[in-house]
Amino acid sequence: MSISESDLDRVLKLSHLHIPDSEKADYVAQLDKVLGHMDNINQLNLDDLEPSAWANATATPARKDVVVKAELDLETNAPEWVDHSFRVPSILGKET
Amino acid sequence: MATQYEVVIGIEVHAQLSTKTKLFCGCSTAFGSKPNTNVCPVCLGMPGALPVLNEDSVELAIRSGLAMNCDIQEMSVFARKNYFYPDLPKGYQISQFELPICLGGSLAITVPNADGSYEKTIGITRIHMEEDAGKLIHQGADAIAGSDSSLADLNRACTPLIEIVSEPDIRSAAEARAYMETLAMIVKYSGVCDANMEKGNLRADANVSLRPVGQEEFGTRTETKNLNSFRSLERAILYEIQRQTHVLESGGTIRQQTLNYDDSTGKTSVLRDKEDAHDYRYFPDPDLKPLMVTQEQISAIRDTLPELPRAKEARYVDYGLNDQEIKVLLADLDLNAYFENCVKAVPNAESIKEMAKWLVGDFSALVNAAGGSFDTPVIKQDAFLELIVLLKDGTLSGKMAKGILEKMYQTGKTPKALLESSGGGQISDTSELDGIVAQILSANMDVVAKVQGGKTKSADFLMGQVMKETRGRAKPDLVKQLIMDQIAAL
Numbered sequence: 001m002s003i004s005e006s007d008l009d010r011v012l013k014l015s016h017l018h019i020p021d022s023e024k025a026d027y028v029a030q031l032d033k034v035l036g037h038m039d040n041i042n043q044l045n046l047d048d049l050e051p052s053a054w055a056n057a058t059a060t061p062a063r064k065d066v067v068v069k070a071e072l073d074l075e076t077n078a079p080e081w082v083d084h085s086f087r088v089p090s091i092l093g094k095e096t
Numbered sequence: 097m098a099t100q101y102e103v104v105i106g107i108e109v110h111a112q113l114s115t116k117t118k119l120f121c122g123c124s125t126a127f128g129s130k131p132n133t134n135v136c137p138v139c140l141g142m143p144g145a146l147p148v149l150n151e152d153s154v155e156l157a158i159r160s161g162l163a164m165n166c167d168i169q170e171m172s173v174f175a176r177k178n179y180f181y182p183d184l185p186k187g188y189q190i191s192q193f194e195l196p197i198c199l200g201g202s203l204a205i206t207v208p209n210a211d212g213s214y215e216k217t218i219g220i221t222r223i224h225m226e227e228d229a230g231k232l233i234h235q236g237a238d239a240i241a242g243s244d245s246s247l248a249d250l251n252r253a254c255t256p257l258i259e260i261v262s263e264p265d266i267r268s269a270a271e272a273r274a275y276m277e278t279l280a281m282i283v284k285y286s287g288v289c290d291a292n293m294e295k296g297n298l299r300a301d302a303n304v305s306l307r308p309v310g311q312e313e314f315g316t317r318t319e320t321k322n323l324n325s326f327r328s329l330e331r332a333i334l335y336e337i338q339r340q341t342h343v344l345e346s347g348g349t350i351r352q353q354t355l356n357y358d359d360s361t362g363k364t365s366v367l368r369d370k371e372d373a374h375d376y377r378y379f380p381d382p383d384l385k386p387l388m389v390t391q392e393q394i395s396a397i398r399d400t401l402p403e404l405p406r407a408k409e410a411r412y413v414d415y416g417l418n419d420q421e422i423k424v425l426l427a428d429l430d431l432n433a434y435f436e437n438c439v440k441a442v443p444n445a446e447s448i449k450e451m452a453k454w455l456v457g458d459f460s461a462l463v464n465a466a467g468g469s470f471d472t473p474v475i476k477q478d479a480f481l482e483l484i485v486l487l488k489d490g491t492l493s494g495k496m497a498k499g500i501l502e503k504m505y506q507t508g509k510t511p512k513a514l515l516e517s518s519g520g521g522q523i524s525d526t527s528e529l530d531g532i533v534a535q536i537l538s539a540n541m542d543v544v545a546k547v548q549g550g551k552t553k554s555a556d557f558l559m560g561q562v563m564k565e566t567r568g569r570a571k572p573d574l575v576k577q578l579i580m581d582q583i584a585a586l
Contacts, residue, residue: 014375053173053380059388060174062151065115068122070136084131085233085247088182091240 003032098345101306103337104314105266107329109279110257111289112228112297113156119227119256120147120190120384127295131249139254141186146383153256154197154387156288157225158397160258161198163286163404164220164279168394172197174225174384177376182248183229191259193378196224197387203262203282204406205274218275219263225387228255258288264303264314269333273326276300280326281405284429299324304336306344315340316350320357320364332357336364408432415448424456430470431455437477442484450484458498462505475504483511490524491515496568524571526578529562532570533578536561537586547583555579 008028012019019027080087118125121138137145161168175193201220206213230253234243260279266272280298283289291298305317320336323329335357340350355364403411405426412422425435438451459480463470483501486492492500492511500511507514523529536558537544546554555576562575 014377053382054385056385058385060149060385062149062154063122065117065150065152066122067117067124068136070123072135072137072140074132074135082247084133085249086132086182087235088232088246088248090244091182091232091234091246092243 003028003035007031100309101341101344102309102311103267103333104264104305104307104317105268105272105333106264106303106317107262107266107272107275108301108303109260109262109276110228110299110301111160111260111283111291113153113256113258113288114290115150115152115156115256117150118254119150119153119225120254123251123254125255127297129251131247131251134251135253140250141184147190147381149384149387150256153225154389155397156256157197157223157258158389158394159286159401160260160283160288161201161223162394162398162401163282163288164198164201164203164223164260166198166201166220166223168389169195169197169199170389170391171195172224172387174381174387175378176381177226177378179376181229182246183232183250184253185230185248185250189227189229190381190384191226191378192224193373195386196222197389198223203275203278205271205278207268207271207274209270216265216271218265218271221261221263223258223260226257226259228252228257264305269330269337272302272333273330276326276329278405281426285402285405285408287402293324293326296324300329302329302333302336304333304340305350306337306340316352318350318353318355318364320355321367323357325359328357328359331359331362332364335362339364412452415445415452417449417452421452421456424460425452428470431460434470434473434477438481438484441477441481447484447488450487451480454480454484454497454501458501462502466505474508475501479504479510486511486515490571493568493572495572499568518567523566523569524574526574529566529570529575529578530582532562532565533575533582536565537579537582544583544586548586555583 005024005028008019008024008031011017074086075081078086112125113119115125117123118134118139121136123134123136123139126134138147158168172192173195174190176188177191177193178188180187198220199222201223203218203220205216205218207216230248230250232240232246232248234240234246236242236244240246262275266275280291280293283298284291289297293299300323302320302323303317304320305315307313307315318336318340320332323332336355343350351369353369354367356367357364408426409422412425417425425432435452435455438455439448442448442451459475462468463473466474468474483492483497483504486500487494487497492515497511500514503509503514504511540558540561543554543557547558558579559572559575562570562579563572
């Protein structure tokens with residue numbers, strides 16, 4: 001396993017993180033070490049196993065289409081409650 | 097010579113499934129409730145709350161796939177599509193990504209053009225299930241830009257949707273509209289979705305790109321979101337074709353972007369630079385195991401699929417109905433059910449044509465004027481069929497039937513009961529009419545003279561007098577004949 005600085009840049013972009021250029025080489029080396037562990041795991045013989053995201057991949061259970069009303073005290077618990085709605089801060093920043 | 101461009105369009109349609117409850121919780125999906133009254137820990141994204149799949153939503157998703165000739169997958173997987181936005185408090189939308197429930201279908205469409213119309217088949221790439229997001233109302237400005245805060249209503253969060261993704265087979269705005277209209281009819285008739293675009297339970301995103309004619313490779317596309325009427329879809333695409341053509345012809349390049357369409361200005365504007373799938377960091381939702389369906393379940397659902405609009409249309413053409421009648425009969429599900437029940441009761445071609453004519457015409461006009469529906473019609477099917485029988489056997493003229501139909505609608509009475517109280521049906525007995533015609537002629541000899549002088553149009557006046565005398569019950573053809581015969585014999 002080896003990762004490049006461009007892989008790191010892509011991860012930084014996706015995670016909205018910023019790292020000074022001077023520190024990037026360190027991070028690449030550290031990430032490479034972490035991901036290098038995959039090489040160990042890759043030595044396992046998994047030929048007869050299907051990939052799975054679950055410990056036990058049986059079918060998901062389902063429920064009947066019947067309305068169940070929840071009793072919630074939203075007004076008390078909401079940080080800001082206006083017109084029976086959750087008030088959230090402005091989504092777009094102000095233009096500068 | 098300037099480069100000629102070919103337009104390539106793919107459409108993604110979000111259709112809300114007609115279930116009573118949400119996709120992963122028991123909250124109601126009722127439209128128009130007070131904000132945040134149909135919510136619970138699951139759809140509010142509270143920590144520790146776990147989703148449980150609504151079994152009816154699975155059946156409806158399979159129905160949609162079967163109605164659009166898809167392969168239904170025995171195993172499909174729910175995935176988390178991660179994005180951060182206040183309309184989705186969990187921080188991710190539960191959708192299907194790598195393994196959707198339906199793959200590889202098709203939809204046959206009829207596209208109107210200058211020569212009439214042409215047929216085309218549009219490929220369906222996939223249909224997947226996902227939950228909807230909540231609704232935001234931005235405060236302090238008309239739109240998100242400039243607003244100081246937003247109010248989140250999470251009633252809609254987690255309502256069940258299917259996303260139907262077409263292949264990039266569409267080549268014009270007219271084809272896009274025909275595709276969308278056909279799709280709306282199919283989901284409506286198969287009971288999958290109410291297809292009420294005003295309520296937002298059917299909306300389309302249009303992916304539009306241009307490429308030089310003859311080029312294999314697709315051009316860069318833009319995606320115009322949330323088009324919630326057939327007209328907006330068509331207009332947004334026309335605008336986008338024009339805009340992209342202008343950019344390319346001016347030597348510019350198209351950026352992959354997500355656009356918003358404003359119906360009032362008829363223009364698109366940039367919402368955001370387009371994300372790619374990896375931006376969403378999809379991964380299988382560990383809270384939901386794979387969705388498994390058996391071939392037996394699929395067959396059982398297939399057996400309950402009703403006749404679909406295209407097959408109905410072909411049958412109506414066989415009945416001899418005209419295009420307008422067919423269009424109206426298919427547009428309203430309740431009207432269609434009423435018509436089909438009448439057809440079952442009286443499966444005779446001539447009667448069917450008469451029924452269609454009255455249903456589409458005067459009957460619909462009465463229902464519409466009263467703001468009613470064919471779901472709970474004032475005029476019951478038996479009474480309507482009785483009216484058709486009376487028309488066919490000549491007891492009623494068209495004009496009389498119109499009057500009777502109105503009274504049926506006002507009073508709920510049968511046509512026979514109304515006829516009895518008004519003194520009987522159409523008079524088609526010559527002996528009964530002869531005397532009345534003679535009486536009218538002798539009282540209007542000046543008009544008779546005009547008719548004799550060649551002004552045959554004046555006979556209409558005499559006819560009107562006879563109709564008045566008989567309170568509209570005389571058979572018009574017969575009266576006309578008697579008037580002309582008696583004048584000729586004078």
